[in-house]
Amino acid sequence: MLPFIFGAIGAAVGAVASAFITHAIGESDRQAAKHHRTVANELTQKYAALEKRYNELADTSKKQIIDLTYQHALDEVEKDCLRLAVRLQKNLISLMWEIDKEPTEKVLKEFVQAVELTNYVLAQSKEELICVPSDYYARNYIAAYKRKLT
Numbered sequence: 823m824l825p826f827i828f829g830a831i832g833a834a835v836g837a838v839a840s841a842f843i844t845h846a847i848g849e850s851d852r853q854a855a856k857h858h859r860t861v862a863n864e865l866t867q868k869y870a871a872l873e874k875r876y877n878e879l880a881d882t883s884k885k886q887i888i889d890l891t892y893q894h895a896l897d898e899v900e901k902d903c904l905r906l907a908v909r910l911q912k913n914l915i916s917l918m919w920e921i922d923k924e925p926t927e928k929v930l931k932e933f934v935q936a937v938e939l940t941n942y943v944l945a946q947s948k949e950e951l952i953c954v955p956s957d958y959y960a961r962n963y964i965a966a967y968k969r970k971l972t
Contacts, residue, residue, distance in 0.1 A: 834891060903947040910940040925966040
């Protein structure tokens, strides 16, 4: 019976040792699982923070694109207005040369209107207005009046 007792004691010791080993392995697994959960939570938080930052940057980028597109459109409109003003000024100069050659009251009145309209466009563009010397009108009205009499 002694071998049976030693066998039973050996089995009991083996069971206890096995329980300790299983508990130690289980504790190791639990620690590993806890560590993995902690790492997974940290990664999830970092991902959420990165995603939030990405969305903020994407929104900022979209706003900047819209602002730049709007500014580009304004620049194009301003450029078109300046081109128009330059063409109007060129035509006014040509008209002044023609008036100097053959002045008439009708053409002078139209010239005054053309200068006013050109100045309106220039004022809208915040550019310098065209100034025609007052003696230009007087001189050409006198010449037109003399031409009309002859």
